[in-house]
Amino acid sequence: MPRVAYLGPEGTFAHQAVGLVRGIPGPIDAVPRRTVVSVVEAVEDGDCGFGLVPFESSVEGQVNLTVDVLVHDAERIQVCEEVVLAVTFGAYRRPGDEAAPTSVASHPVGLAQCRRYVHDLGVAARETSSTAEACRLVAESDEAGVVAIASPTAAARWGLVAMVDGVEDFPGAETRFVVVGTDAAPPTGADRTMFVLVPPHDRAGVLLRALEQLSGRGLNLSSIASRPLRVRLGEYCFLLVVDGHVADESVAGAFDALRDEGYSIKVLGAYPRWGSAP
């Protein structure tokens, strides 16, 4: 059974996203890991065939931890799939607990995405290592009025009941996850390519020139993140995602042209666009 490492523990949004993966045939053995780095290491080391990590949120933007691991640390891994999950938070407590709220527990991201609700509750907030951990804490608490902000799945896993659903500040939020493995995915006709672009030393206009090479070949940019080269302030590399497969003539041609101009390119993978026909 293929082993898929994910950012755990059990019941996280990443764990839910494992259920949406289509590119791995048959039943999956989902293996929780504590950090984004250790998910990627599990795949690099061969302990797991695949790994799944959050890449960007429609509210918080790209996940810097994931971007930095892909930019700086990834050696053997290839992004081979993307998965988009609708993200919603509810307020949950133990069955039978009808007391007025006395404290609220959640992961810092959960607290941040539900700032208004948490503020209106007006009780002390406690940060936990995951929303699943917040649910465990509430389930095992012997105090009344302790509230977890978490996903419906995590709450169900710990037998909690909803006080209010959909308590997030921005309803309709989504998170994009990426699946990493060690092989490239074949072209399907509706693909994306993720790559790191390191500009040549001559800096003026380097991003513009790169975008011109892509646009001149009809390639649409779907995501851009700038990350420091860690040498000097203001020197960046870029993590880009374009529509198209690295095996397509347009993508390969743009990469060749950029390399000729002194850019360095590290291809991190090509994979079917989420929502395209399987």
Added chain:
Amino acid sequence: MPRVAYLGPEGTFAHQAVGLVRGIPGPIDAVPRRTVVSVVEAVEDGDCGFGLVPFESSVEGQVNLTVDVLVHDAERIQVCEEVVLAVTFGAYRRPGDEAAPTSVASHPVGLAQCRRYVHDLGVAARETSSTAEACRLVAESDEAGVVAIASPTAAARWGLVAMVDGVEDFPGAETRFVVVGTDAAPPTGADRTMFVLVPPHDRAGVLLRALEQLSGRGLNLSSIASRPLRVRLGEYCFLLVVDGHVADESVAGAFDALRDEGYSIKVLGAYPRWGSAP
């Protein structure tokens, strides 16, 4: 005496950066605040004339919290100065404590930027709310072998002595801070302009077209951050910094042209480039 809010507590890198500010005449009353949001609020509310917050690090990139406050929350404030601080961490303990290390305390960013040293110490790490707080903790501890990872300034403030200097993974790191006030700074001939660019709905190539407008007027881009519009995945606005003052014909002309093309632009300020003659 002008009051300058900064990301506290006393002894943080932001506190040190207050000492580098040149645009506020006379002695300064430096006022610590607990979060980036509350620094900006102090200025918006009129409680402090100025505020100073970290904007980007040569190792960690743009500070998302600051970028989001500038993009989404800033109403009256204007960025009026930038300040660049060399960042170094040392390992500090109480005078006379010669015991082998038993634990290490620092802010998560300090622990992250000194990962190698912390790993080699091989003792338990404890996260604190600031590096200054780590120093206080060590100074007031009655255990032997407790080590703080902090700036030399924070260590001196708490009377600690250096075990090792310069324990960061990437020596030569710098952090850029910005000073916010309520007035624009006049042109000096060596300025920068910071602005938020929201692309028109027609999305293909919007970033490319914006960069062309800037580049066509000889404007060099010194920083770019993409932040989600919080509506749908893949819909971004951009926080850009270009060389030039918003009152310059080239900058004003580019903004006019972009507005004509349907972009929305919010100018966050113009200020002298760090390192240019005063």
